[in-house]
Structure formats: C-alpha cells, structure tokens
Amino acid sequence: MKRLAFAGLFLGMALLLTACPTEPPPPPPPTSCIPTPTVLSAQGFGSQGVVPQGLGDFSAPxxxxxxxxxxxxxxxxxxxxxxxxxxxxxxxxxxxxxxxxxxxxxxxxxxxxxxxxxxxxxxxxLYFPLYAPSDPLYTVSPTDSSRLKSYLDLLYMEAAWDLVRSQAYGCTPVVAVLDTVFNRAHEDAGLFLPGYNATQDGLGESNLDPSPPPSGYSYMNNDPDHGQGVAGLVAAVADNGKGVPGLGLNRVKVLPIKVFYWVAGSYASTSQVLADAIRYAADQGAAVINLSLGSTTPLDGVVQNALNYALSKGSLPVAAAGNDGTDGLMYPAAYPGVLAVGSARLDGTRSDFSNYSTTPRDLVLAPGGNQNPPQTLHVLALGRDYPYYQSPGRYVAQAGTSFAAPMVSAVAALYVAHYHAVRGQAPTVSQVKQCLIQTAANGGQYDAQTGYGLVQADRVLSDATYCFP
The missing domain is CATH 3.30.70.1510 (THUMP domain-like)
Known part of the structure; x- marks a missing residue:
C-alpha cells in the first residue's frame, strides 16, 4: 500500500535567514499638496444631488x-x-x-x-472595534511572530467574526477532521466531540491515542500532534484566555476521526481506512470533512467512491493541496468535488512549499506559513505524554497546507450556520463551494499559482450575489 504523506510541514523556529548624486536641480515651483476637492451638493451627497430616500436598515445595531x-x-x-x-x-x-x-x-x-x-x-x-478574542497566542506580539492574528487578517477573519457575533445560530455545524491523534482532555479542546478510531490498530473504536509502534520503530517529527493542531484551528475554544481561538468562534464543533496508524512499517493510512472514515463522517452529518493528508496516487476508486458518497450526503470534502511546491495537487485534493486548499504566506502570496495547479481546479488559499524565510503559526499540540510518545506541549508552531485547509473548513462551516440562520435551511454542498470560490480574492478568476485566491471570510458571510442570492 502506498504511504500517505502528511500535507503539513513541521518547521523549527530558527531564522534561516543609487546612483551617484550630481548637482541638485532647482526646486519646483510651490504647488498645493491638498487633493482636489469633490464638489458636493447642498445636502452633502455628491455633485449629482443624489440623496438617500426611504428607510435605513433597522436590523443593524x-x-x-x-x-x-x-x-x-x-x-x-x-x-x-x-x-x-x-x-x-x-x-x-x-x-x-x-x-x-x-x-x-x-x-x-x-x-x-x-x-x-x-x-x-x-x-x-453603532460602530464597534473589530472583535479580537482573548486567547493569548492570537494577538500580535513583536517577540512572537507565530501569533495567529497576522495570518487571520489575510482572511478578514475579525470582520467575519463581527458578523457571526451579531447573529443567533440555530444549528451547530460539525467538521470531521480525519487525521492522526486527538486529546479531547486538552484545555482548549472543549468543542471536540467523542471521536472514532477508523484504524485497525486494535485499540478500540473510541480510542484516539497514538498507535503503539512496532518493534524497532518510533514516532518522528511530532507526527501524532498533527491532528490536534488541525482540529484546533477549526474549534479550539475561543475567548477562554488560553492558547489559540478556533476560527469557528465556538459555533462549530469537531468530530475527530483517527485514520493514521502503523501499517506496513510506516505511520500512514490506507485506502480502506480512509474510505471508511469518510463514510462514517458523512453518516454522522458532518457539514465539512477536513482532509489534511495526501498521496500521489492518481486513481483510488475506493476513496473516490467514498468522496462521492459524502457529497451525496451533503458533506463537503476540503483537502490540503500538498507541500512539494510543485505543479499538481495531491490526492484527494485533486479529485472532483473536493475543495482544495493551498497555503499563503504573510504577504498573501503562495507559500514556497505549497502545491499549485496550472490545470484549473477548485483551489483556494488560506494562511499556512512559509519555509524560506520560515513563517509558522501557533496551533494545538496534544499536551499529553504516552508510554511510546512524548508531546512537545500544549501548543506548537507549525506550517503547511495541512493548517491552511482547516481554516477553510471552519469558514465553510460558519457559512452553513449563517445561511441556516438567515434562510431557515442549510445550503447545498454546491452552494458552499461556489460561495467560497467566487468570493475569494481573485474575483472569480483562476490563477495557476493561487487558484481562486485567498478565502475572504467576511464576504462569505455577507455576499448577496454568490452566497445569499
């Protein structure tokens, strides 16, 4: 069986990191630096005399x-x-x-x-300062470049959160996270539902602990902590004065599903296990299925069939694009019906490690850091040690398309909740995907490097053309 490669990068915090003047010309004649004013009408509404008429919006604060x-x-x-x-x-x-x-x-x-x-x-x-949660690893700090705010500003997340906070939600969408290991007792994991162990590691269906490695093998690179970090970006408890806020702002829950275990001498998953987990997530009513994992295998009929089943049940698969920095998405991100997510660095351009696609795909971007120069973001770690694995702590700095994907999953879930509150029913899977793609930063145009561009969370929750027509 082919090994599935993580779509996350585990990066350290260390930094890798005129002409000659001649005689100056005479000064120009003095001119005014004041911009030319716009001529206003007597009422102050423009040179054409256009003034508002009727009623304002009484639904706003x-x-x-x-x-x-x-x-x-x-x-x-x-x-x-x-x-x-x-x-x-x-x-x-x-x-x-x-x-x-x-x-x-x-x-x-x-x-x-x-x-x-x-x-x-x-x-x-009423106008308010944009909402910022109290979680200490969120706000910007000159001594800690991994704080989340700078990354989430690329998504206009605080403006989106203001819209979330102004609306009472009648439903709580679930994002299924199919990944490594989960610790539901973590101080920031109060929104994690009881999970499912889809592997064949013999620990039982409800056991989300790391699988014991076979004799002569051991975990490397904090691999087991990967799933906790991915899930936390969706639904870490926000505004609790601890760690990081999940982008779902306490309105979204995570269904953790363990799909990685020791098989054929590798810490990996299999077609059978992954397909079983996808079907399980869909049967549990997950609005979104997050897949921060990947393989180069272009045709996996078992997994494709499970993805089609999930789509038919109303679950949107969201998958990481891959971390090779090359043309061509990993699978399942490249499969039809899946929303693929590449990574952006802090200047909004594609991360150097993020896969892209010259062939048009349903591809968007979200922040995920960079390799050179290194950019990382704080996410949850297991915060719990096991007989055969020691966690780096409660929180760790990471980077990769693995951590871009759950940001999009969380925004998609918020859209489902917001749409349900406004329209009284959930949107279709096609509506969710269209909303995120058409409101992304590239204005509905596809670019080989960035797909449809960075997801714009505030537009996802307010756009009247593609999201709330």
Missing part, C-alpha cells in the same frame, strides 16, 4: 430611542408636530436631524416620519 432624519422641506418643529413622540435633539452637518423616539418604536416612528414628509430616516447606527 443602533442606539435605542434615536433616529437620524433628513427632513426634506419640513422644519424640526413640523416633524415633531406631525408625529407623536418625536423630540428633536440636535442638528447634524449635512442636513440631518437627530431626534428622540420611544425605545422599541424606532422603525414605527421612522415610517410615520416618512409619511409625514421626511425624505430619509435611519437609525443612529
């Missing part, structure tokens, strides 16, 4: 008991006389009036003001 009114031909006193309960408070620049109305009656009074002759009425909207 706003100050209770206040309205902002463009009165048209009416005076403040005239408005107050025509609509009971309206009291003028102050005049604003641009011709607006701020008025007081009974709390809870903002929209009703706005409609009454329009009937009385006002041109436009809106709430006094």
């Amino acid at each position: 706003h100050v209770p008991g206040e309205l902002l009114v463009l009165p048209g031909a009416l005076t403040p006193q005239g408005l107050a006389a025509r609509v009971e309960g309206v009291r003028p408070l102050s005049a604003l620049e641009g011709g607006f009036l701020r008025v007081q109305v009974p709390r809870g009656q903002e929209r009703a009074k706005a409609e009454a003001l329009l009937r009385a002759g006002a041109r436009f009425v809106q709430p006094n909207y």
Whole structure:
C-alpha cells in the first residue's frame, strides 16, 4: 500500500535567514499638496444631488430611542408636530436631524416620519472595534511572530467574526477532521466531540491515542500532534484566555476521526481506512470533512467512491493541496468535488512549499506559513505524554497546507450556520463551494499559482450575489 504523506510541514523556529548624486536641480515651483476637492451638493451627497430616500436598515445595531432624519422641506418643529413622540435633539452637518423616539418604536416612528414628509430616516447606527478574542497566542506580539492574528487578517477573519457575533445560530455545524491523534482532555479542546478510531490498530473504536509502534520503530517529527493542531484551528475554544481561538468562534464543533496508524512499517493510512472514515463522517452529518493528508496516487476508486458518497450526503470534502511546491495537487485534493486548499504566506502570496495547479481546479488559499524565510503559526499540540510518545506541549508552531485547509473548513462551516440562520435551511454542498470560490480574492478568476485566491471570510458571510442570492 502506498504511504500517505502528511500535507503539513513541521518547521523549527530558527531564522534561516543609487546612483551617484550630481548637482541638485532647482526646486519646483510651490504647488498645493491638498487633493482636489469633490464638489458636493447642498445636502452633502455628491455633485449629482443624489440623496438617500426611504428607510435605513433597522436590523443593524443602533442606539435605542434615536433616529437620524433628513427632513426634506419640513422644519424640526413640523416633524415633531406631525408625529407623536418625536423630540428633536440636535442638528447634524449635512442636513440631518437627530431626534428622540420611544425605545422599541424606532422603525414605527421612522415610517410615520416618512409619511409625514421626511425624505430619509435611519437609525443612529453603532460602530464597534473589530472583535479580537482573548486567547493569548492570537494577538500580535513583536517577540512572537507565530501569533495567529497576522495570518487571520489575510482572511478578514475579525470582520467575519463581527458578523457571526451579531447573529443567533440555530444549528451547530460539525467538521470531521480525519487525521492522526486527538486529546479531547486538552484545555482548549472543549468543542471536540467523542471521536472514532477508523484504524485497525486494535485499540478500540473510541480510542484516539497514538498507535503503539512496532518493534524497532518510533514516532518522528511530532507526527501524532498533527491532528490536534488541525482540529484546533477549526474549534479550539475561543475567548477562554488560553492558547489559540478556533476560527469557528465556538459555533462549530469537531468530530475527530483517527485514520493514521502503523501499517506496513510506516505511520500512514490506507485506502480502506480512509474510505471508511469518510463514510462514517458523512453518516454522522458532518457539514465539512477536513482532509489534511495526501498521496500521489492518481486513481483510488475506493476513496473516490467514498468522496462521492459524502457529497451525496451533503458533506463537503476540503483537502490540503500538498507541500512539494510543485505543479499538481495531491490526492484527494485533486479529485472532483473536493475543495482544495493551498497555503499563503504573510504577504498573501503562495507559500514556497505549497502545491499549485496550472490545470484549473477548485483551489483556494488560506494562511499556512512559509519555509524560506520560515513563517509558522501557533496551533494545538496534544499536551499529553504516552508510554511510546512524548508531546512537545500544549501548543506548537507549525506550517503547511495541512493548517491552511482547516481554516477553510471552519469558514465553510460558519457559512452553513449563517445561511441556516438567515434562510431557515442549510445550503447545498454546491452552494458552499461556489460561495467560497467566487468570493475569494481573485474575483472569480483562476490563477495557476493561487487558484481562486485567498478565502475572504467576511464576504462569505455577507455576499448577496454568490452566497445569499
């Protein structure tokens, strides 16, 4: 059986890392450095005299008991006389009036003001600092370049989280993570569901511990911690003052499924085990199946069949593109129906290790670090030792397309929850994939190096064309 290669890179933290002047020309004549102003209309809404009309959006957060009114031909006193309960408070620049109305009656009074002759009425909207969770390995630090914020800013994640926090969700999507090993007792793993051991390691179906290596073999490169890191990027507990926040912001859960064990002298998985795990995840109702693993085997009918089954059950497979830095995606990322994820470094370009595809594929990017110069990001580690394996601790710095894929899985799951809250039902698998691809940074255009570009989480939760048509 062919060995499946991890799609993650386990990187260390060490850094690898004029013309001659002549006589200066005379100074130019003084000119103004002030930009040419735009000519505004009397109301302050543009040179064409276009002014808003009608009602503002009363679903957005706003100050209770206040309205902002463009009165048209009416005076403040005239408005107050025509609509009971309206009291003028102050005049604003641009011709607006701020008025007081009974709390809870903002929209009703706005409609009454329009009937009385006002041109436009809106709430006094509230603006907030973009939300940032309290997890200590999130915020930027000059002494720790692996903090998550700089990476998640590429996805506009904080703006997306603001949209998440403003909406009550009636469903909790599940992301199945098919990977190495999981420790559900970790301080940041409170959103991990009871898992499934799909391997044939003899430890039992509920045992997610590392498989005992055969005589003469041992684990290397923190391999078992891989699954915990992948799962944590989806659903590490956010805002608990510990470690890192999962991108799902406590609205998404992880179903951990162990698929790696010692087989044929390698720590790997097999077609049979992987297919069984994919089908199990789909049968458990997983909205997304994260596959941060890969093989060069181009035709695996058993796995392809399982992927088709998952798609038919409403589960979207999301798979890492691979870490060879070459043209051509690993499998299962390259299979039809799978959303492939490559890695971006901090400047938003493709990571030097990330596979790409000159053949158009359903490929997007998410942050995953870089090899040279090294860029890593903090993720969960097992934080627990075993008789035959010692974890590096509770958290570790990693890089690779393995860690880009779960970011996309988490955003996809948030979209499912948000769509359900807005429309009262879940989107189809095709809708989820179309939304993420068409709102990505390349504007719906395919590029050989970056696919459809970086996922834009804020657009995924708000776009009216492709996500909420």
